[in-house]
Amino acid sequence: MMKNIGYIVAGLSLMASLNGTAQVVDYYSTVNYGISVPLGETRDFISNTSFRGFSFEFGRFFTEEISVGFLFAWSVFHESFPRDTYEFEELTLTGNVYRYINAFPLMAVGRYHFSPDSKFRPYLGLASGTYVINKVSDLGVHRYEHKNWHFGLAPEAGLIIGIGAEAYVNMGAHYNHAFKSGGDTHSWLSIQAGVTFIY
Amino acid sequence: MKITNPKGIIPWFLIIAIPVSILSCYPGGPSNAEDMDLVGTSHDKEFNFSAVSSFSLPDTIVHMVADGEEDELGRDYDSLIIGRVRDQMISHGYNEEPLDTLNPADIVLLISAMSSTNSGVFFDPSWWWGYWGWWPGWGGYPGGPVWGPGWGMGFPVGFPVYLNYTTGTLFITMVDPENTDIDEKTIAVTWLAAINSLLQGGGQYTEQRITDNIDQAFKQSPYLNNNQ
Numbered sequence: 001m002m003k004n005i006g007y008i009v010a011g012l013s014l015m016a017s018l019n020g021t022a023q024v025v026d027y028y029s030t031v032n033y034g035i036s037v038p039l040g041e042t043r044d045f046i047s048n049t050s051f052r053g054f055s056f057e058f059g060r061f062f063t064e065e066i067s068v069g070f071l072f073a074w075s076v077f078h079e080s081f082p083r084d085t086y087e088f089e090e091l092t093l094t095g096n097v098y099r100y101i102n103a104f105p106l107m108a109v110g111r112y113h114f115s116p117d118s119k120f121r122p123y124l125g126l127a128s129g130t131y132v133i134n135k136v137s138d139l140g141v142h143r144y145e146h147k148n149w150h151f152g153l154a155p156e157a158g159l160i161i162g163i164g165a166e167a168y169v170n171m172g173a174h175y176n177h178a179f180k181s182g183g184d185t186h187s188w189l190s191i192q193a194g195v196t197f198i199y
Numbered sequence: 200m201k202i203t204n205p206k207g208i209i210p211w212f213l214i215i216a217i218p219v220s221i222l223s224c225y226p227g228g229p230s231n232a233e234d235m236d237l238v239g240t241s242h243d244k245e246f247n248f249s250a251v252s253s254f255s256l257p258d259t260i261v262h263m264v265a266d267g268e269e270d271e272l273g274r275d276y277d278s279l280i281i282g283r284v285r286d287q288m289i290s291h292g293y294n295e296e297p298l299d300t301l302n303p304a305d306i307v308l309l310i311s312a313m314s315s316t317n318s319g320v321f322f323d324p325s326w327w328w329g330y331w332g333w334w335p336g337w338g339g340y341p342g343g344p345v346w347g348p349g350w351g352m353g354f355p356v357g358f359p360v361y362l363n364y365t366t367g368t369l370f371i372t373m374v375d376p377e378n379t380d381i382d383e384k385t386i387a388v389t390w391l392a393a394i395n396s397l398l399q400g401g402g403q404y405t406e407q408r409i410t411d412n413i414d415q416a417f418k419q420s421p422y423l424n425n426n427q
Contacts, residue, residue, distance in 0.1 A: 085419050090241055091239060091240075091241050092239065092240045092241070092419045092420070093237060093238070093239045094237070094238040094239075094415050094419055095235075095236060095237040095238065096234045096235075096236075139237060140235050140236060140237025140395055140396070142237065142395075
């Protein structure tokens with residue numbers, strides 16, 4: 001996994017060096033609030049949209065168009081199921097079920113920013129790295145927990161809008177895909193809004 | 200108004216503020232003790248429950264308390280529990296027979312309870328003799344008088360339950376005393392119900408929970424039926 005991140009960082013650095021535009025040394029920090037819509041197997045487990053999520057990024061612009069950074073995020077999915085009876089192979093259980101997924105992406109992210117001189121700067125990006133995903137089912141006082149590390153990719157698109165000398169509003173969406181690990185594959189669509197500081 | 204960001208400190212403030220805000224609205228789970236109630240049942244699939252006609256129900260609930268620990272369970276609800284189990288058995292077509300060692304019933308229902316604040320697997324069948332060996336009703340069954348220390352319950356399936364919090368668990372165990380394994384020193388368990396919940400609440404509310412959960416144990420065990 002670290003090898004993959006290394007390739008991404010090296011590739012983006014190479015692109016930056018070949019770009020021909022003036023080198024810049026701006027750093028950036030971004031904090032976003034995020035809403036996540038579960039997809040695929042994640043949706044089979046919890047169908048509710050998550051309104052509890054955030055992400056933080058820190059990175060560097062190598063040119064005015066290209067940035068590379070690291071992001072950490074946290075999304076919490078939750079769904080309650082009313083009292084029901086569940087048949088297992090040799091056991092019948094009746095109770096309320098509470099399901100949770102805590103997803104923690106830890107990724108490297110590269111972006112291409114369009115219109116560097118404009119107040120409105122759209123971007124396209126790709127994040128790659130790991131997802132730590134903790135999947136929990138509570139039945140009565142009993143907890144069944146399934147925690148896995150996944151390799152994952154997250155293509156994204158967004159827009160930053162200048163609101164100050166260093167401050168931008170950030171709006172974006174990315175598709176998270178955590179590849180199969182421990183029998184689980186997860187995916188969800190995150191819509192994010194926050195602030196970015198370039199300094 | 201221009202927003203400035205001296206030394207990039209604003210994001211660091213937000214890094215702390217946003218997660219704290221999210222943590223403060225972390226999704227809630229159960230909102231009351233009833234939401235944590237769990238009723239589990241399991242049975243011996245080889246056993247013919249409709250061939251059983253009579254049962255005995257010792258008029259006591261044994262509290263399983265480990266050596267050196269205090270019994271945290273009261274006895275306020277013992278008669279309610281025993282009465283509800285009796286009513287359910289009768290409504291499912293079984294006849295109760297009083298304790299008679301010369302004419303013992305087909306099956307015996309043992310009701311036990313325990314509390315725990317520990318995590319781990321409970322319900323070790325080898326405990327059985329220590330808690331129920333005293334019952335005089337065993338005298339009528341073949342081999343009964345020779346059952347001794349080390350005897351336990353044999354059950355064809357595992358019944359692990361993992362405990363957290365301070366919970367109380369009520370076991371309703373149906374045994375077939377005529378089906379014993381001398382080598383393994385076990386008496387066959389044909390049906391087991393475990394009702395597990397937080398030790399909270401009280402009064403009318405607790406009575407309703409106990410009644411509902413015992414009813415649920417029978418409801419989710421449709422093979423327990425001798426109504427012709």
